[in-house]
Amino acid sequence: MSDHELDALARLYRQHAREAPAGHVDAQILALATRGAAAHRASHVWPWLAVGMAASLALVIGLHLSAVVTAPTGRAPADGPPPGYDDGRTRNYLVGMDIDPPASSVAGTLRDRMHTP
């Protein structure tokens, strides 16, 4: 068999064979391929979307729990008690403060008149 002659026949055939698939067939196949590619992309998006949603949920729950724990004390989590909060000296000072108003001459005059028959 002569490869040269067979190749020449193949080239001659290719020169004269001009049929092509119809346009609607092309459209159907390309649409099917596009759907396949889109499905592939979607299948790769969902895992990442699920991971993102799980991370967001964990963050929200964490923040919520942190707020619940810190609310009764009102403390900053990293700092100790606020200055003077548990300091007995401060409390004693506040309890021992003189809260009576100072004596007033006007008040004394009024009191005297009310008690005078």
Next chain:
Amino acid sequence: MYVTTTDHPFAALVASLNLGFAHEPASKPQDDAMLMQRYRQGDANAFGILYGRYRRRLHRYLLRLAPGAADAEEVFQDVWAAVIRGRHAYRADTSFASWLFAIAHRRAADRWRTLDRHAPDWRNSGQDTSDVEDVVVAAIYAPDHVVQSEALGAALLEAINALPVVQRDAFLLKAEGELTLDQIASVTGTSRETVKSRLRYAQARLRTALEAWQ
């Protein structure tokens, strides 16, 4: 019986014709593999390029094996659907053309067997006689004496259509698929020597059919 020298007059005739091709150039296998890889990753444009490369070749391959154009179109769509669905089964170390035409060969054979009408005998050894010569005579005496190369091309297409199906299949896998002997053997599930034999018979028949043009 068959002349095997490269200086056969027919070779000179073919060489004398202008063979600037309307045929798509053969693509590099690694390029095809790269495009398939991109398509597997969701790039539909990559598939579009591959489809553009092979759509005409595959269509003509099936058209010349099918009992009718409608059957060829149906199998054509079926083959590409199989490529799309089975894209993850493609191995990048194999020729895309070989993989594609192997699918087409199987689908076509299954289709014709299922139809069981006009079904070519895929087990035919290729020894059938045919009236290829009549085709050439008809072309020679065609009215208006069409341009020689066009008439020669038409005669060749008719002669190919008249080949026994296994020879036609082997020739088309070479001409349209641009497959090697080993690849054709793999696609058709035969040995390399069987493919060589089929191509040799096909070549002899085509040569005989075109001898009147020399």
